[in-house]
Amino acid sequence: MKFVDEFRDPELAEHLLQRIKVLLNTAPLANRESVRVMEVCGGHTHTIFKYGLDRLLPSRLELIHGPGCPVCVLPRDAIDTAIEIALQPKVILASFGDALRVPGTRMSLLQARAAGADVRTVYSPMDALALAKQHPDHSVVFFAIGFETTIPATALTMLQAERENVENFTMLARHISIIPTLKALLDDPELENDGFIGPGHVSMVIGTEPYEFVAQAYGKPLVVSGFEPLDLLQSLQMVLEQLACGTSVIENQYARVVRKQGNAQAQQAISTLFEPRASDYWQGLGEVAGSGLQFRPEYSHFDAEQHFLCDASKPSDIVEQGCCDQVLKGALQPQACPLFGRVCTPSQPVSALMVSSEGACAARYLYRSGEHRDVG
Amino acid sequence: MKFVDEFRDPELAEHLLQRIKVLLNTAPLANRESVRVMEVCGGHTHTIFKYGLDRLLPSRLELIHGPGCPVCVLPRDAIDTAIEIALQPKVILASFGDALRVPGTRMSLLQARAAGADVRTVYSPMDALALAKQHPDHSVVFFAIGFETTIPATALTMLQAERENVENFTMLARHISIIPTLKALLDDPELENDGFIGPGHVSMVIGTEPYEFVAQAYGKPLVVSGFEPLDLLQSLQMVLEQLACGTSVIENQYARVVRKQGNAQAQQAISTLFEPRASDYWQGLGEVAGSGLQFRPEYSHFDAEQHFLCDASKPSDIVEQGCCDQVLKGALQPQACPLFGRVCTPSQPVSALMVSSEGACAARYLYRSGEHRDVG
Amino acid sequence: MCLGVPGKIIAIDNADLGTAWVEISGVRRSVSLACLLDETTEPESLIGQWTLVHVGFAMSVIDADEAQRTLQLLNEMKALEQEMDGHEIRG
Amino acid sequence: MCLGVPGKIIAIDNADLGTAWVEISGVRRSVSLACLLDETTEPESLIGQWTLVHVGFAMSVIDADEAQRTLQLLNEMKALEQEMDGHEIRG
Amino acid sequence: MSDKERISLAQGEGGLASSQLVESLFLQAFDNEHLYQREDQARLELADFIRQGDRLAFTTDSYVVDPIEFPGGDIGCLAVNGTINDLAVGGAIPRYLSCALILEEGLERALLERIVASMASAAREANVSIVTGDTKVVPRGKADRVFINTAGVGVIPQGVELAARRCEPGDVLIASGYLGDHGAAVLAARGDLALEMDVCSDSRPLHGLVQEMLKVSPDIHAIRDATRGGVATVLNEFAQMSQTGIVLQEGSLPVRPQVRGFCEILGLEPWYLANEGMLVAAVSASAADEVLSSMRAHPYGCDAQVIGQVVAELPGKVQLQSGFGGRRLLEPLTGEQLPRIC
Amino acid sequence: MSDKERISLAQGEGGLASSQLVESLFLQAFDNEHLYQREDQARLELADFIRQGDRLAFTTDSYVVDPIEFPGGDIGCLAVNGTINDLAVGGAIPRYLSCALILEEGLERALLERIVASMASAAREANVSIVTGDTKVVPRGKADRVFINTAGVGVIPQGVELAARRCEPGDVLIASGYLGDHGAAVLAARGDLALEMDVCSDSRPLHGLVQEMLKVSPDIHAIRDATRGGVATVLNEFAQMSQTGIVLQEGSLPVRPQVRGFCEILGLEPWYLANEGMLVAAVSASAADEVLSSMRAHPYGCDAQVIGQVVAELPGKVQLQSGFGGRRLLEPLTGEQLPRIC
Numbered sequence A, B: 001m002k003f004v005d006e007f008r009d010p011e012l013a014e015h016l017l018q019r020i021k022v023l024l025n026t027a028p029l030a031n032r033e034s035v036r037v038m039e040v041c042g043g044h045t046h047t048i049f050k051y052g053l054d055r056l057l058p059s060r061l062e063l064i065h066g067p068g069c070p071v072c073v074l075p076r077d078a079i080d081t082a083i084e085i086a087l088q089p090k091v092i093l094a095s096f097g098d099a100l101r102v103p104g105t106r107m108s109l110l111q112a113r114a115a116g117a118d119v120r121t122v123y124s125p126m127d128a129l130a131l132a133k134q135h136p137d138h139s140v141v142f143f144a145i146g147f148e149t150t151i152p153a154t155a156l157t158m159l160q161a162e163r164e165n166v167e168n169f170t171m172l173a174r175h176i177s178i179i180p181t182l183k184a185l186l187d188d189p190e191l192e193n194d195g196f197i198g199p200g201h202v203s204m205v206i207g208t209e210p211y212e213f214v215a216q217a218y219g220k221p222l223v224v225s226g227f228e229p230l231d232l233l234q235s236l237q238m239v240l241e242q243l244a245c246g247t248s249v250i251e252n253q254y255a256r257v258v259r260k261q262g263n264a265q266a267q268q269a270i271s272t273l274f275e276p277r278a279s280d281y282w283q284g285l286g287e288v289a290g291s292g293l294q295f296r297p298e299y300s301h302f303d304a305e306q307h308f309l310c311d312a313s314k315p316s317d318i319v320e321q322g323c324c325d326q327v328l329k330g331a332l333q334p335q336a337c338p339l340f341g342r343v344c345t346p347s348q349p350v351s352a353l354m355v356s357s358e359g360a361c362a363a364r365y366l367y368r369s370g371e372h373r374d375v376g
Numbered sequence C, D: 001m002c003l004g005v006p007g008k009i010i011a012i013d014n015a016d017l018g019t020a021w022v023e024i025s026g027v028r029r030s031v032s033l034a035c036l037l038d039e040t041t042e043p044e045s046l047i048g049q050w051t052l053v054h055v056g057f058a059m060s061v062i063d064a065d066e067a068q069r070t071l072q073l074l075n076e077m078k079a080l081e082q083e084m085d086g087h088e089i090r091g
Numbered sequence E, F: 001m002s003d004k005e006r007i008s009l010a011q012g013e014g015g016l017a018s019s020q021l022v023e024s025l026f027l028q029a030f031d032n033e034h035l036y037q038r039e040d041q042a043r044l045e046l047a048d049f050i051r052q053g054d055r056l057a058f059t060t061d062s063y064v065v066d067p068i069e070f071p072g073g074d075i076g077c078l079a080v081n082g083t084i085n086d087l088a089v090g091g092a093i094p095r096y097l098s099c100a101l102i103l104e105e106g107l108e109r110a111l112l113e114r115i116v117a118s119m120a121s122a123a124r125e126a127n128v129s130i131v132t133g134d135t136k137v138v139p140r141g142k143a144d145r146v147f148i149n150t151a152g153v154g155v156i157p158q159g160v161e162l163a164a165r166r167c168e169p170g171d172v173l174i175a176s177g178y179l180g181d182h183g184a185a186v187l188a189a190r191g192d193l194a195l196e197m198d199v200c201s202d203s204r205p206l207h208g209l210v211q212e213m214l215k216v217s218p219d220i221h222a223i224r225d226a227t228r229g230g231v232a233t234v235l236n237e238f239a240q241m242s243q244t245g246i247v248l249q250e251g252s253l254p255v256r257p258q259v260r261g262f263c264e265i266l267g268l269e270p271w272y273l274a275n276e277g278m279l280v281a282a283v284s285a286s287a288a289d290e291v292l293s294s295m296r297a298h299p300y301g302c303d304a305q306v307i308g309q310v311v312a313e314l315p316g317k318v319q320l321q322s323g324f325g326g327r328r329l330l331e332p333l334t335g336e337q338l339p340r341i342c
C-alpha cells in the first residue's frame, strides 16, 4: 500500500532505533534515569503496541499513553444518555463501533441492544444519515464522538442533512477539543513528561500552530507524528534531539498530510455548527474548561438531547474503581492498576481505557497480556 | 360432554334413520324419485360429512348444501380489500382463521401474510380488541364476517371499544343477513328443494319467527336444527313428516338453545351498530338486496374502509371458473364440478366453497375424496 | 363459522366488563355475558348455568328441560318403534 | 478512532453531493470531498490524487513530495550512520 | 428493561466469549469425554456400534416451538426426546446427539441455562450423550429467542426392519397413549387463544418402549411417532407407502376430555394434534395382543390402545369409522393448522 | 409486493404441504436411496463404514450467514462445505449429511431452490449424500429468511490422530491458503459498509486436501479449519490445548491486497477474519516440506504457506512477529467483531 508500506520498512526502523539509543546515551539525557514522552493520541498508542515498539525501544525511554482516545474519555453518563435515547421506541441510535462496549453506569450500548435498543454500527456519519433516509418512520440519532479529526465529518453530515431536509436525523454530540484537554493536562501537577508526540490526524484539521503554547508556555517539545511505525520512531527521535539540545519547539514529522494552517474547510464546518461549552467532565480527566462542544443556537434542532429531553441533571454518583485517571495522565502504567487483567478485561471492561484497542489498558492487555496473567 | 354426547348416541341415530327410511317409503314420498332438503347452514354441512350421515341416509334423500357458510360466500373483492388494508404499514389485520385461505383476485390473506402483511388469527373479536390495546402504535382492523350468529359479537366488541376509548381499532365488516339471502334463494328459479333445515345458531339470535314467510309464502317446511348428528337426523325426520303430511310450518328442533323471539340483547346490539345496505354481491349468490350491513352514520368512525380510504369502485373483472353458484343453490353436487379435486383442492382452492370445512366442496373433498380421485 | 359449544358458567371474571369463566370439558375461557344480561339479570345468578359459547360470547342459556324433552321424544320414538317392530315380528 | 487510510481518488461519484470513489488497496468506497473543495478547486481536478480517508471523508490531499522528503531524510540518516559505523569499525 | 444477564452477539462469534459460553454452560451440563476433547467433531468407536447392531440410524430435527417453556416440558427436552424418537421408531438404540443452538441476541441467560439443563436431564434419562455442538447468535429481531437443532445417531439391531411400506392388510394399529396432548398443551400455553386447561405435553423418549415391543415381537411392521400432523398424518404415511387402506374406530381413539374440549371449541380434530411421546405401530394380528401387553407394562405405554386395522380397501386412504357406522376419510393435514408446535 | 411463489407456514407443518415440498424439491435435488425411503431416519450399513476406518466422526453446525448469497457462494454450499470441513480436519472421510432448514414464512421459493441446488452440487462435488432432513417454517419476522443446520458423519481411517493437544514445540504451522477471504467477501457483500471489492468466499471442501496430506505424512499432529475467529483463534486453540507457544511471522501470512485494504479501512486484522475453505496444520519439522508440497499440488492448497512455528515459550499464547522484530500477542477474538459470517 502506497504511503503505508514505505513507512513500515524494518531496516529504516532499525536505524531509527539505533539513533534513539545513541541520543538516550548522549548528555544531557545519558544521566537521567528515564526520559518520558507522552503520545497524546490513541492511534499512536495502538501503533506502539501493534508493532511491539514498546519492546524494541530502550526501557529508559518511557512512553506515556495520553488521553487522545475519544472513546477512552467518554463519561459514563454520555453512555447512559445514549442508551436512554436508544431505548425509546422508533429510535435508531447509530454509532461508531468503538463506543458500543464502553460501560455506562448500568450497562453498555451492546448490552442495551441485547435488551432491546435498536443500535447500529456505522463506518461514517454519512451512513447514519443514509439510515435516516431509509427509515423515514424512525428517528435516527448519530452518537457523535471524537476529536477534531472527526468533528468535521459530523458537522458536514449535519449540514448535508439540513440541505436535504432530512427531518428524522439528530445527533447526540460528545465531541472533545484537543487544545483545552492538552492545557488541562499540562496544568496537572501529576503529569511528569519531557515532551509530546502530537496527534497527526487532529493536526491535519487544526494545523500545527495551536500547539505553540506547549513549547512556549510550558517549555516542552512536541512533534506532530504520522501513524506508521517509522513515523512514530522518527518523531520520538525528533523529540529526543530537542531534549538533547535543550530546545522546545513544535515540529511536524507528518508533513505529507499535515499543513501548518490545517484544513480551512474542515475548521469552517466545525465552527459553523459548534461552539465551545464552559466546561465538561471526561472520564479519567475530570472537568476540563472549554473542552466540550455544543450546537450553536441556530442548529439546536439537531441536538438529540433537546429533542429527546434527556434529564441532564442526573446525579453523578459514580464511584470510579480503577486507576484510569492516573493511567491517562501517565502517572501509572496500565498493568500497575490492581484491576488490570483481573477484574478489568476487554471482554468485561471496567472503563473505556480497556475497551478500544487505542486505550492504553486494552492495547497493553491485548498485545502483551501473556506476560502478566493467567489465561481465563 | 354434557349437551353434546347425548346427541351423538348411535342407537338413537339408528332409530331415526329407520324412521326416515319409513317416511321416504310412505306415500306421498314413496313415489318420488328423490326428496331434496337443503341445510342452509354450513355447520350442518360439516356435521353431515364429519359423521358420514350422507352415507347412512337413503340415497333418495338428497341433501342440498346451502349458502350458510359466511366464508364460502365472501366475494373476492372483500379479500382484496382486507389485503389492501393489511399491507399498509403499522396495520394489524385480525381475522377468524377460516377467512385466511379464501382466494382474492390475486392472493389469499395467508399469501399476503407471507408477502409481508401483518395478519393475525383470533378466536374472538374481543381478542382483536385486546390486540389493539396491546399495540397502541398500530392500527388494528378486525375483519368481521358472519351471519347473525356472529354479528352480535362484532357489535358488542365495537361498543366495548367505544366505552374503553380504544381509538386504534376499526372493522372491515362483511356481515351477511340470513333472511334476505334465503328470500333470494327461494326466488331463484334454479332452486329445487322440498324443505329446509334451518340454521340453529343464527336462530338463537333472530328467533324462529322471521322464517314464517318460508312456509307461508313459499309453502316449504323449515325445521331449525341443532348441530349434533341426532339433532340433524331428527330435523330431517321432522321435515319429512311435514312433507308426508303435506304441511309446511316452521318448527324448532333445537329448543334447548333457540327461543321463538331469539335473543333481544343480541338483536339490540346489531341494530345499534348496523343498518341494511341496498344490495350486496356475494360469491356464488350474486347481488342480494338487503343482505349486507353497513355501519350506522353515528358509528362510521369504526369503518375500516372509510378509515383506510379503500377504493370501493374497483372493476370486478373476475371470470368465475367453477360451478360454485350452482353448488351453492343445490343445482349441482360438488363432485360434479369439473374443477373438483383436480384444479380445486383445499390446499389450492379456486373458491371459498373449497376452503372452509363447512363449504360443501371442502367437506365433500376432505371426508370422501378417496372415492373420486387419485392422491396427489 | 357458526360453531357453538356448550359450557358451564363457573365464576365471574370481571364484573365491570361483564365477563365470566366458562368451562368446556375441562377447558376454561373468559367469555362475555353481554348477550345474557339485562336489567333484571345479575351476573352471579348465571353461575352454574350452561351456555352456548360462540367466538368468545355466551349467546344463550341452555334449557336443560328442553334438552331432556328432545331426548325423551327420541327415546319414546325408539320405544314405540321397537314395540311396533315387536308387533310386526309377532304379527 | 482517528484512523486514517491513504487512498487514491479514481472517479467522481456524485458531483452534486461532492462525493468521489476512492480506492484503497483494491477496495472502493464513495467518500465526501467536502473538506478538499473550495471555490477554486474543481472535483475533477482531484482525480488521481491520493487522499487521507477518515470516517468516509477525504480529509487531506497527501503530498507525495513531502512523503518522499521524509523517507529521503531517513535514508540519508541510515547512510550517514552506516558511514559512521564503517568509521568506527575501521577506526 | 433489566440488568439480567443476556446473550450477546459476541457469544456466537467463535472467539473468547463463545468458548466461555461453551465452558461455563455446555461442557458442565452435557458432561462427557467426547465434548471435553473440544475438537471440531466427536470421534466414536465403530467397534462399539457393531456390538449393538448392523446399521447406523441417522436423523435430524430443528425445534422452534413457541412458547419455549410449556406445561410438561420445554424446547430443550423436546429437542432431545424428539430426535431420540425419530431414531427409536426405526428400531434404533439412540446413542449420540448433536446440539446446535441459534440464539437471539438479548436472550436471558437464565432461560438458556434452564433449557440446557433440561436437555442434559433428558439426555441422561435416555442414556444418550450430547457429543458435539454449535452456537450461533443472531441480532435481536432476526430469530425468536431460541431455535435448537439436534441430530442423532443410533444403532439398529440386526433383524429389525420397521418400515411404513411393510404395513399389510390384517395388521392391527396400536397407539401408545393419548392423542394430541402436546399440541393442545403448547397451543393453550401460547396464550393468544385465552384458553386455560390442565394438560401437559407428553414429551418423552420412546426407545425403551420400542425395544420392549421388539422383544416380544421382533417382526413388528412399522412404528412412527405421531408428531406434527398427528396420528392422522402418520397413518396416511403408512397407507400411502404400503398402498393399503386404514380404518380407525373413532370410539377407541384415546383422547383426554380437556383435549376434546379444546378441539370442540376451536373446531379442530384431535387426530391432527401433535404428540411428542406417542407412537403408532402396525403389528400383525397374531402378535397384537402380546405387543399391546408389553406396551401397557411400560410406563410410557400404559395407555396403549388398539385404534384400528390395516385393510385392503381404498389403498392409500385412512378412514374414520364413527360410532354409528358412518365412515369418512381422514386426509393428511391440509394447510396450516397449528404452527410452531415443535 | 409480488405474486412470486413464497414459502408458507403450512409447508412446515408436517402435513400435505410439507410432503409436497419434500417431494418437489429435496428428493429431486439430493437424490439418494436413503432419502427415498422417507422414513424418520436414514439407515446406514455399519459394515460399509468399517471398511474405511475404525471411528465415526460426528459434527454439526448451523449457518445463519447474512447475506444468504455472496460472491463465491451462498448459505447452501457453506452449510455443506462447513460441516464437511469439520469432519475433514479430524482426518475423517465425510460420508453423510443431514439438512435441517428453518425458513421464514414468505421466503421466495426461487431463492430456496437456488440454495438447495447449491447444497446438492456441493454435496456431489464432495461425494457425500444428504440422507435425512427436516423443514420448519416460522412466521414472518421470527427468523431471517433461511437458517440451515447440517450435521455430518464420516469415517476416520485407522491410525489417524489429529488433535490440537498434539502440537509440540518444533512443529511447523502451515496455512492452506489466503487469510480472511470469506469474512471480507461476506462483510462487503452485506452492503452496509458501502465498500466495494473483488474478493470471493473460499467456501470449499477440504477433505480431499487433508487426505493428500495424510498420505504423505499420516502422523500430522493437528489440523483445523480457520472459520469464525480466523487463524488467530484456531492457533490460540492449538496453543491452549497443547500448552505450547506459537510464533507467527507477519510477513509470511498470505493476505490478498484487497483483504488487507479492507482491514486497514475498518481497523480490523486479517487473522481474525473467517475463512470457509482454509486450514491450518501443525506438522513436525521433518515432515513439513513434504506436507507443504503435497498441499501445493492440490487445487485447494496451491497457495499454502508456512506461517509460523510451535515453540516452548509462553505456553498457551500466540505471538505475532512483525517485520522489524517486535513481537506482540494475538489473543483469541474478543467481543463481537463480525457477526453472521457463517
Ligand code: SF4
Pocket (backbone or CB within 6 Å): A321, A322, A323, A324, A325, A327, A334, A337, A338, A339, A340, A341, A344, A350, A351, A352, A353, A354, A361
Ligand atoms: S485496568 Fe481498567 S480500571 Fe484499571 S486503569 Fe485500566 S481501564 Fe481503568
Ligand code: SF4
Pocket (backbone or CB within 6 Å): B321, B322, B323, B324, B325, B327, B334, B337, B338, B339, B340, B341, B344, B349, B350, B351, B352, B353, B354, B361
Ligand atoms: S370444486 Fe371449487 S370451483 Fe368447483 S364448485 Fe367447488 S369450490 Fe367452486
Ligand SMILES: [Mg+2]
Pocket (backbone or CB within 6 Å): A085, A086, A087, A088, A089, A090, A091, A092, A093, A116, A117, A118
Ligand atoms: Mg429504540
Ligand SMILES: [Mg+2]
Pocket (backbone or CB within 6 Å): B085, B086, B087, B088, B089, B090, B091, B092, B116, B117, B118
Ligand atoms: Mg400491515
Ligand SMILES: [Mg+2]
Pocket (backbone or CB within 6 Å): E059, E060, E061, E083, E086, F040, F133, F134
Ligand atoms: Mg427427524
Ligand SMILES: [Mg+2]
Pocket (backbone or CB within 6 Å): E061, E082, E083, E086, E227
Ligand atoms: Mg421428529
Ligand SMILES: [Mg+2]
Pocket (backbone or CB within 6 Å): E085, E086, E224, E225, E227, F040
Ligand atoms: Mg418422527
Ligand SMILES: [Mg+2]
Pocket (backbone or CB within 6 Å): E133, E134, E135, F060, F061, F062
Ligand atoms: Mg461450530
Ligand SMILES: [Mg+2]
Pocket (backbone or CB within 6 Å): E040, E133, E134, F059, F060, F061, F086
Ligand atoms: Mg461443527
Ligand SMILES: [Mg+2]
Pocket (backbone or CB within 6 Å): F061, F082, F083, F086, F227
Ligand atoms: Mg465449523
Ligand SMILES: [Mg+2]
Pocket (backbone or CB within 6 Å): E040, F085, F086, F224, F225, F227
Ligand atoms: Mg471447524
Ligand SMILES: [Mg+2]
Pocket (backbone or CB within 6 Å): E060, E061, E062, F133, F134, F135
Ligand atoms: Mg422432522
